[in-house]
Amino acid sequence: MPGEKSRTHGGALLVSELRVLFRRRRTWAMLAALASIPVLMAVVVRLSAEPPGPGEGPPFLDQVTNNGMFVAVTALVLTTPLFLPLTVAVVSGDAIAGEASLGTLRYLLVAPAGRVRLLVVKYASAVAFCLAASGTVLLTGWAIGAALFGTGEATLLSGDTIGVGDAVVRSLLVGAHVTICMLGLAAVGLFISTLTDAGVGAMAAVAVLTIVAQVLGQLDQLAWLHPWLFTHHWLAFADLLREPIVWTSFMQNALLQAAYVAFFGALAYGRFSTKDVLS
Amino acid sequence: MARTWSRWLPAAVVPLVIAGSVAFAAQAGAEDLPERSPGDVLALLADRGHQPFSGEFEQTSDVGLPQLPGGVEVPGGDGDAAAVTSALEALTSDHTGRVFVGEEHQARLQVFDTFGERDVIVNGSDVWVYESAENAAAHTTLPADAGDHATTGEQLTPDAIADRVVEAAVPTTELSVREDVEVAGRAAYDLVLTPRTDATLVGEVAIAVDGETGQPLQVTVTARGEQAPAFRVAYTLLDLTAPDADLFAFTPPAGADVEEVSPPAEALQGDETRSPDHEPTVIGTGWESVAIIEAGERALADQPLLTQLTSAVDGGRLLSTDLVNVLIADDGRVLVGAVPLERLQAAAGSE
Amino acid sequence: MSATAPAAEQTEATSTELAIETSGLTKKFGQQVAVNGIDLAVPRGAVFGFLGPNGSGKTTTIRVILGLAAATSGSMRVLGRGVPAGLDDALPRVGALIEGPAFYPFLSGADNLRRLDAADRHANPATRDDRVAAALDRVGLAHAARKKARAYSLGMKQRLGIAAALLTPRELLVLDEPTNGLDPQGTREVRSLIRSVAAEGTTVFVSSHLLAEVEQICTHAAIMSVGSLVAQGSLADLRGSGQTVVRVTTPDGEGAVAQLRHLGLDAASVAPPRGAGRDLDVAAVEAPLSGDDPAPEDIVAALVAAGVRVRGFDVEQPSLEDRFVALTGEGFDVAR
Numbered sequence: 001m002p003g004e005k006s007r008t009h010g011g012a013l014l015v016s017e018l019r020v021l022f023r024r025r026r027t028w029a030m031l032a033a034l035a036s037i038p039v040l041m042a043v044v045v046r047l048s049a050e051p052p053g054p055g056e057g058p059p060f061l062d063q064v065t066n067n068g069m070f071v072a073v074t075a076l077v078l079t080t081p082l083f084l085p086l087t088v089a090v091v092s093g094d095a096i097a098g099e100a101s102l103g104t105l106r107y108l109l110v111a112p113a114g115r116v117r118l119l120v121v122k123y124a125s126a127v128a129f130c131l132a133a134s135g136t137v138l139l140t141g142w143a144i145g146a147a148l149f150g151t152g153e154a155t156l157l158s159g160d161t162i163g164v165g166d167a168v169v170r171s172l173l174v175g176a177h178v179t180i181c182m183l184g185l186a187a188v189g190l191f192i193s194t195l196t197d198a199g200v201g202a203m204a205a206v207a208v209l210t211i212v213a214q215v216l217g218q219l220d221q222l223a224w225l226h227p228w229l230f231t232h233h234w235l236a237f238a239d240l241l242r243e244p245i246v247w248t249s250f251m252q253n254a255l256l257q258a259a260y261v262a263f264f265g266a267l268a269y270g271r272f273s274t275k276d277v278l279s
Numbered sequence: 280m281a282r283t284w285s286r287w288l289p290a291a292v293v294p295l296v297i298a299g300s301v302a303f304a305a306q307a308g309a310e311d312l313p314e315r316s317p318g319d320v321l322a323l324l325a326d327r328g329h330q331p332f333s334g335e336f337e338q339t340s341d342v343g344l345p346q347l348p349g350g351v352e353v354p355g356g357d358g359d360a361a362a363v364t365s366a367l368e369a370l371t372s373d374h375t376g377r378v379f380v381g382e383e384h385q386a387r388l389q390v391f392d393t394f395g396e397r398d399v400i401v402n403g404s405d406v407w408v409y410e411s412a413e414n415a416a417a418h419t420t421l422p423a424d425a426g427d428h429a430t431t432g433e434q435l436t437p438d439a440i441a442d443r444v445v446e447a448a449v450p451t452t453e454l455s456v457r458e459d460v461e462v463a464g465r466a467a468y469d470l471v472l473t474p475r476t477d478a479t480l481v482g483e484v485a486i487a488v489d490g491e492t493g494q495p496l497q498v499t500v501t502a503r504g505e506q507a508p509a510f511r512v513a514y515t516l517l518d519l520t521a522p523d524a525d526l527f528a529f530t531p532p533a534g535a536d537v538e539e540v541s542p543p544a545e546a547l548q549g550d551e552t553r554s555p556d557h558e559p560t561v562i563g564t565g566w567e568s569v570a571i572i573e574a575g576e577r578a579l580a581d582q583p584l585l586t587q588l589t590s591a592v593d594g595g596r597l598l599s600t601d602l603v604n605v606l607i608a609d610d611g612r613v614l615v616g617a618v619p620l621e622r623l624q625a626a627a628g629s630e
Numbered sequence: 631m632s633a634t635a636p637a638a639e640q641t642e643a644t645s646t647e648l649a650i651e652t653s654g655l656t657k658k659f660g661q662q663v664a665v666n667g668i669d670l671a672v673p674r675g676a677v678f679g680f681l682g683p684n685g686s687g688k689t690t691t692i693r694v695i696l697g698l699a700a701a702t703s704g705s706m707r708v709l710g711r712g713v714p715a716g717l718d719d720a721l722p723r724v725g726a727l728i729e730g731p732a733f734y735p736f737l738s739g740a741d742n743l744r745r746l747d748a749a750d751r752h753a754n755p756a757t758r759d760d761r762v763a764a765a766l767d768r769v770g771l772a773h774a775a776r777k778k779a780r781a782y783s784l785g786m787k788q789r790l791g792i793a794a795a796l797l798t799p800r801e802l803l804v805l806d807e808p809t810n811g812l813d814p815q816g817t818r819e820v821r822s823l824i825r826s827v828a829a830e831g832t833t834v835f836v837s838s839h840l841l842a843e844v845e846q847i848c849t850h851a852a853i854m855s856v857g858s859l860v861a862q863g864s865l866a867d868l869r870g871s872g873q874t875v876v877r878v879t880t881p882d883g884e885g886a887v888a889q890l891r892h893l894g895l896d897a898a899s900v901a902p903p904r905g906a907g908r909d910l911d912v913a914a915v916e917a918p919l920s921g922d923d924p925a926p927e928d929i930v931a932a933l934v935a936a937g938v939r940v941r942g943f944d945v946e947q948p949s950l951e952d953r954f955v956a957l958t959g960e961g962f963d964v965a966r
């Protein structure tokens with residue numbers, strides 16, 4: 001025994017956590033729901049007699065018929081304000097609270113998983129989910145778009161035309177932006193998750209917070225607060241579709257999300273490392 | 280567990296670090312510029328040479344009007360009414376955008392919307408206007424002697440506004456230089472223009488003039504008696520290297536509505552306060568000038584939206600803001616000026 | 631929080647003697663004192679019964695000892711390591727079942743065990759599958775390994791929980807109510823499992839309110855009442871502080887009392903024993919027996935010699951139950 005102890009296998013918990021996450025039917029149901037949005041949208045556009053004109057329907061919809069890639073971008077526009085954060089709220093809000101309500105939290109802790117290690121692993125798996133979620137929208141969008149409309153030249157907001165390769169790069173950037181947008185939310189969710197033993201309550205609280213932040217973002221009286229809301233840059237990915245790319249909002253968003261991750265990560269640490277696990 | 284409070288320490292430290300770095304970034308040293316008299320700063324501004332650059336700018340206005348809901352459709356809103364509402368929209372809403380200036384007569388202005396963009400591209404004698412929301416482009420070729428027309432597309436930028444203000448106002452204005460400011464990371468002189476007359480709503484105009492290049496980096500307009508500027512346009516990012524030449528070679532995208540417009544280019548300028556048919560007459564000079572736009576076919580004051588925003592006064596309806604008053608006279612003429620109502624009424628009567 | 635430096639010095643001495651050691655351990659939930667200054671000493675190698683009525687603070691004590699909850703005051707050591715500072719070092723050597731088993735319902739039994747094993751960074755992934763299979767086999771769940779945990783019965787879950795505690799060789803096994811929900815067969819198996827684990831040298835700390843069970847398997851016990859530790863020691867010690875009693879069943883009640891008194895015993899008639907026929911004219915006579923009294927067989931001989939007809943004769947060892955009831959009270963209501 002003492003000989004074995006020198007070797008540790010710290011990564012095993014993350015692997016196991018990801019397995020648990022992606023073995024759950026709930027996770028797949030959420031990803032399937034996200035995937036259905038680009039598919040539905042593309043099929044509806046395909047079946048409609050007239051292609052959408054400029055300015056009709058959600059942003060970029062008129063681009064879809066020129067370049068299937070834009071199905072992915074339009075789907076991200078549609079999912080970013082609500083569907084995507086909702087799924088992230090479920091995963092991050094459930095992170096600790098879900099284990100607590102199952103009772104498995106006490107067994108993980110006496111295993112011993114280590115409280116900080118467990119928190120980090122939980123956040124890492126939430127990040128993995130954010131990636132999977134926006135990746136799902138992006139990839140399904142690409143696939144269905146390419147299948148139904150083919151790939152071709154695409155028009156940027158500035159009126160310049162780009163080729164297929166550039167369109168792939170731009171939509172990847174949009175996907176990256178959306179993923180980064182979810183990181184702050186995931187940290188908020190993780191913190192809320194340490195506050196309660198009721199997983200559903202934590203998920204609901206995170207979802208409500210997302211909506212509240214977006215509503216506050218609409219109130220001009222609170223203009224001073226807007227740059228500090230984690231939802232502030234959520235739709236700023238239009239800046240990645242200008243020529244040349246405007247990096248300002250992308251970078252500001254990355255910094256803002258990093259600040260949220262640091263602050264709510266620290267709060268989650270403070271709470272979880274001092275919490276009595278009585279579930 | 281006497282030391283549990285220490286677990287909360289990071290949660291206390293992180294906001295401090297964030298606040299600290301934000302504060303540090305905000306005040307990161309405006310290096311000292313040599314003293315200059317207002318006249319010297321004005322000369323620096325006037326004598327600046329052609330400088331290729333790219334910059335991001337931000338325009339905010341708070342003129343004391345309610346923000347119009349985006350995309351308001353005025354019933355039957357073509358012609359003058361549409362022109363007035365879009366002018367109102369321009370007055371009350373905030374914009375961000377970019378400017379690229381390349382060689383002489385090469386410029387591109389982009390005004391950003393959340394999911395759209397308006398572009399004006401000037402390349403020699405070619406002028407393109409592109410509006411992404413409509414996927415519509417318009418092209419015009421300027422006559423060879425067009426001169427300074429090329430810059431008319433840049434009306435929203437600090438450069439253009441500063442030039443116009445200085446041209447219009449210097450004779451009737453007191454000039455001073457305030458403490459140096461930092462705009463877009465560059466040290467600048469803050470040239471303050473204070474009207475010599477009381478007969479205007481404008482309290483002061485301040486122009487931040489780049490200490491090195493003489494380029495205007497920021498313009499603020501403050502209404503009389505107010506503290507915060509009612510209007511501000513400033514670069515947030517400025518790069519003094521020449522932008523990629525490809526940016527000025529515009530080809531309208533496939534599927535766009537392309538319209539060929541013949542010069543004169545006024546129709547392209549997007550200055551919606553005047554329709555091409557009605558050249559305004561200007562009476563008075565400097566700060567006190569009043570523009571009078573002749574009546575269109577339609578009675579403006581009957582538009583429901585305008586009735587909401589205006590109030591009845593002697594001789595017409597008044598749209599009142601901190602900086603500008605607009606009098607829609609009973610005879611249909613529109614009088615605009617940065618002046619008190621009485622002066623508009625007097626101007627309406629004198630014609 | 632205990633300091634780490636003295637902990638290192640004492641490690642050798644205490645770790646050879648005590649698996650769990652608490653001093654003045656107190657846990658309050660707001661105003662309520664759930665555990666009130668207890669001094670536990672669980673010797674290594676012991677099978678230690680932790681007894682107490684419902685709500686007496688057993689589970690709370692276990693939670694605090696395993697670092698799930700912070701003690702309000704007091705200090706403790708587990709396997710020679712201070713709690714909570716040294717827990718990361720101690721816990722891999724501790725298997726635990728705390729207030730019932732808990733699992734991911736959507737994972738199979740075996741996957742649940744793999745998950746918990748992965749949480750321990752000292753557990754070797756290479757041997758994981760073998761160890762999981764062995765643990766399942768040990769609790770008789772080999773055939774249900776692939777079944778989803780949501781489809782497990784109460785007893786199967788209990789077994790799976792015990793299997794999780796046995797995933798790696800442990801120095802200390804903490805079992806909170808391990809036979810909860812098990813059928814008689816399962817209860818017997820758990821008992822023999824505990825014996826076999828103990829035989830390997832593992833200290834077993836088992837909380838229970840089933841006294842018979844504790845009596846059968848434990849070498850040591852402690853009794854909790856309303857948050858306080860009211861008795862602690864080896865089973866013999868605990869019993870020893872009770873009284874051995876001789877009981878004579880006889881038709882000649884008065885003669886028996888007289889004769890026993892004559893032998894120096896404090897005899898008295900008591901109600902006839904259960905099962906004795908009502909129609910038979912028998913009496914029961916009891917007398918506490920202490921060390922310097924005659925041996926039981928000599929008592930019988932003396933009684934018979936004196937013409938007392940003896941129908942039955944018992945020497946009753948003190949039961950843990952009597953001791954338990956004496957210490958914690960008769961009442962059925964939970965004390966708080």
Ligand SMILES: Nc1ncnc2c1ncn2[C@@H]1O[C@H](COP(=O)(O)OP(=O)(O)OP(=O)(O)O)[C@@H](O)[C@H]1O
Binds near residue numbers: 690966
């Ligand atoms: N989370 C909690 N909050 C407040 N009080 C609690 C909490 N958990 C337990 N208690 C109280 O602490 C006391 C001890 O509870 P504990 O669960 O330790 O009892 P127990 O001995 O394990 O009982 P049982 O035999 O029923 O399992 C009880 O009075 C209980 O009400």
Ligand SMILES: [Mg+2]
Binds near residue numbers: 689729806
């Ligand atoms: Mg209990």
